[in-house]
Amino acid sequence: MDNLKNCKNCNSEINGNYCQNCGQRASIDKVTFSETFQDAISAMFSIDSPFWVTIKTLVLKPERLFLDYLSGKRKTYYKPVPFFILTTIVFVLVRALLDYDPMQNIVQAENQSVDMGLVHDAGIYMAKNINNIIFTFVFSFAIVIKLFFYRNFSLAEYLAISFYAIGFYIIITTINMFLLQFVSNQFKMLPFILFFFYVIYALASLFQNKNVITYIKVVLFYFFAVFFYMVLGYGISFLIVWIKSF
Numbered sequence: 483m484d485n486l487k488n489c490k491n492c493n494s495e496i497n498g499n500y501c502q503n504c505g506q507r508a509s510i511d512k513v514t515f516s517e518t519f520q521d522a523i524s525a526m527f528s529i530d531s532p533f534w535v536t537i538k539t540l541v542l543k544p545e546r547l548f549l550d551y552l553s554g555k556r557k558t559y560y561k562p563v564p565f566f567i568l569t570t571i572v573f574v575l576v577r578a579l580l581d582y583d584p585m586q587n588i589v590q591a592e593n594q595s596v597d598m599g600l601v602h603d604a605g606i607y608m609a610k611n612i613n614n615i616i617f618t619f620v621f622s623f624a625i626v627i628k629l630f631f632y633r634n635f636s637l638a639e640y641l642a643i644s645f646y647a648i649g650f651y652i653i654i655t656t657i658n659m660f661l662l663q664f665v666s667n668q669f670k671m672l673p674f675i676l677f678f679f680y681v682i683y684a685l686a687s688l689f690q691n692k693n694v695i696t697y698i699k700v701v702l703f704y705f706f707a708v709f710f711y712m713v714l715g716y717g718i719s720f721l722i723v724w725i726k727s728f
């Protein structure tokens with residue numbers, strides 16, 4: 483009886499390496515970098531992974547998902563890295579099916595203007611390969627939120643939260659492609675605007691401190707995170723274009 487303990491996912495008593503009720507590992511502790519990335523590929527397309535539960539919770543109660551996952555309730559939700567990868571794959575497939583070109587208007591203007599060289603080409607590359615660059619948003623989000631709210635969680639824990647949050651941003655962007663393709667090109671900034679309000683709601687609820695200072699810090703964090711993402715993503719794009727120019 484000394485070996486009995488409670489499962490952090492379903493709270494059932496377990497005696498061994500795995501919970502007999504839900505199957506989660508008994509040795510669940512704080513989130514680490516290695517755990518965040520482990521088994522990412524094998525878990526990504528698992529049939530029993532609760533993808534829709536994860537989506538529903540991210541929409542209605544994002545703070546519950548974050549806190550549940552960080553506290554050890556990890557069998558209930560789709561894991562953060564596979565979630566991010568799967569949403570990116572769906573984004574790529576939808577863009578291919580819609581034959582959506584994010585640079586179509588810029589390319590038309592480009593044909594009527596003077597070539598601006600590597601700086602211009604790097605911007606074009608970043609927009610056309612955003613599915614490969616978006617991962618920089620995850621790390622920007624995690625690093626900047628750690629700087630603004632360093633006492634609440636570790637960097638590894640913020641990274642797990644970031645994979646969920648940016649995965650949800652990709653879902654918004656994927657849905658927005660239908661508006662851009664079939665309604666109007668004026669909706670380009672809609673994902674950033676919606677994600678801005680979502681981040682305010684999610685993080686204010688996560689920190690359980692909805693005073694004015696918290697809201698100001700969340701707003702500042704969002705703009706710094708986006709700026710860092712743009713700088714980092716553009717820097718990588720510029721480096722790639724520069725290398726290809728030789």
